Amino acid sequence: MPELPEVELMCRALHRWCAGRELLGLDVLDEKLLPAQDLRGQRVSRVERRAKLALLFIDAQVLVLHFRMTGGVCALPSPEARPPHARLRLRLGGPGSSGEGPPAVALVDPRRFATARLLPEEELPALLAGFGPEPWPEPRDGAWWAARLAGLRGPLKPALLHQERVAGIGNILASECLFLARIDPRTPVPSLQPAQWEAFAAVVGPFIDAVLEAEQRSFDDESGIAYVNTGGPNPFAVYGREGQPCPRCGAPLQRIVQAGRGTWLCEGCVGSI
């Protein structure tokens, strides 16, 4: 479920697994993803997140992974292991900067929406310039959010998904944070009051921290496919819960569609539009 927190966790995992290690091979298991590459002997220096991208720095190049809807990463028990839906595999040699790591890692993606590209490091700034600034971990206040979305006229919730304004907010994060801030997702951006911007700003950082902490557990077990919400109960307050009672007031939660995407809200908890 890759939004900002999930991509952050995947990047941390990739960094632990790969940083400082030699590449023994880059296996393109789905040729739709990337042309075959020979990167043997090159070294993964580090892995960083920017927006919803994972950036693997390999010598003078960067392998840029975009997980889209269903992409994920996992550590493999053997160099030739091929878990279901594996699309790209990195075989690794030598101990990493955090000790022994797995013999290989893979990008897995059942739906095959994920993308990968390899580009010279000097081309990275131009790619990243297309994304807005990060809403986390640096604290952002209400004025920052208002300025980032200034000029947009439509409803707030779809506006939050504009990656060129603010990078990393996804459909779940948007619904959940608006619920926590008691803001109606249909409110036009120009109608937001300063107090509402502040309420929203106050909610985002702690919510991302909470998701990271909750999902950290699924990454702590690095023995198999260790990524994203594999089964388990829906951990969210409103997402995917239409018809269920609002955790705050008990009224049935609503699902509406905005810009073609589901939005979940409690009509009893939001102020007037």
Added chain:
DNA sequence: AGGACTGTTCCGCG
């Protein structure tokens, strides 16, 4: 069988 889905891009229309 049919619909919905955590992301993004493209097109056409207004």
Added chain:
DNA sequence: GCGCGGAACAGTCC
């Protein structure tokens, strides 16, 4: 420029 709907991508899970 903005925003929407729709389609496309491709697969799984109700």
